[in-house]
Amino acid sequence: MTRVITYGTFDLFHEGHRRLLERAKALGDHLIVGVTTDNYDDSRGKLNVAQSLMERIRNVVDSGLADEVIIEEYEGQKVQDIQQHDVDIFAIGSDWLGKFDYLNDYCRVVYLDRTKGVSSTQLRNESAGVLRIGIAGAGRIAARFVAEARFVSGVNVEAVYSRTYERTREFARRLELEWANEHYDDLLGHVDAVYVATPHDTHYDYTKRAIQAGLHVLCEKPMTLSKAQTSELFELAAARGVVLLEAVKTAFSPGFQRMVAVARSGSIGQVRSVDATFTKLVTQGRELTDADGGSISELATYPLLAAVKLLGLGYTDLRTVSLRPAGSPVEVFSRIDLTYPHAVASARTGLGVKAEGDLVVAGTAGYIYVPAPWWLTEYFEARFEDSRRSKKYYYKFDGDGLRYELAEFASMIRRDTRESFKLRPAESIAMADMIERARASATVIS
Structure with a gap:
């Protein structure tokens, strides 16, 4: 019998979670799923977890894909779990590529490709709490944003737009995003919110167009370089009933x-x-x-x-x-x-x-x-x-x-x-x- 183990928070369970479990289960005969505790999520920097541990365990059980569910409580537990449960394969999403190579000393490590082609509507319908995000910009900070987003529960970065389409496509391919948009208006049609990470002189235009389309906006600092433009954007956001926030991480x-x-x-x-x-x-x-x-x-x-x-x-x-x-x-x-x-x-x-x-x-x-x-x-x-x-x-x-x-x-x-x-x-x-x-x-x- 080939025993497979995987781990996750499984908050606001959606189709992406299901497909990950399906791929892990297909690797063997017995799938063990580790669900992280609130304390462990906090210690590893996971934010905005909306559901309790018991609700998240129920998410996994109700999927019908787990043969066994365990609780992950502390850093380093994976090594002990793999040995204690006689695991043959450790499976995890490809966005963690290389992170768990050290486990090759104990079992085979398989990085599962990110679920691509999952319908945005399907994701939203599976869990109304999942926020679909598009990125304006394909530079270094945009790439860091995609990496950081995996630590925030209830969000899914799905699309990207930049002024150079070839760069946009390469960014989407490298970071496994669903949409590489040639035009900004196309991006606005695919998501619920936009993260603006373009040069300063474009913030006003991209933010305004997103708000006018009824989308929430997280705009990199400085939002604009003028009081009048920044005031206008906040007034417009209030009028349209959307969230506008300046991305000053500090x-x-x-x-x-x-x-x-x-x-x-x-x-x-x-x-x-x-x-x-x-x-x-x-x-x-x-x-x-x-x-x-x-x-x-x-x-x-x-x-x-x-x-x-x-x-x-x-x-x-x-x-x-x-x-x-x-x-x-x-x-x-x-x-x-x-x-x-x-x-x-x-x-x-x-x-x-x-x-x-x-x-x-x-x-x-x-x-x-x-x-x-x-x-x-x-x-x-x-x-x-x-x-x-x-x-x-x-x-x-x-x-x-x-x-x-x-x-x-x-x-x-x-x-x-x-x-x-x-x-x-x-x-x-x-x-x-x-x-x-x-x-x-x-x-x-x-």
């Missing part, structure tokens, strides 16, 4: 949210200063050549997010100094200084200048220090004059972090809410205003 990560909560709780007194830096060295690419390039448009959203979340929207003055070397079409380093009635903030960005990427939040009773890279907040300290009062905080930041923004986006759609406290429309509009003013009024040095 805003949705557990560590950053907790840091803001600690700072705003009064534990360090009244916040008087926020200093945030984000720089990286770039030698080529659109960031250094496009009219909408430069360190402000590329990176300022992150440090401005820290200022907005910690000090609010009521700044009274904004001043910027930018470094633009001779012959460079864009600024490569900038400092944006914000003045509030009782506080100040400084946002430093750089594409050609490297600095320590930390965040310091100064208060009247102490301060918070977040080490580089602060925008991927995993750790921070609350420090005080009396060092015995200082406290260290540790949090997970899984993968590239895109799963956090996608999980919030999907949750908003499921809960039928238009606003998230993690990043409100007014905050996105304020950041667009700050970026627009900083770019327009900067004192330029060379």
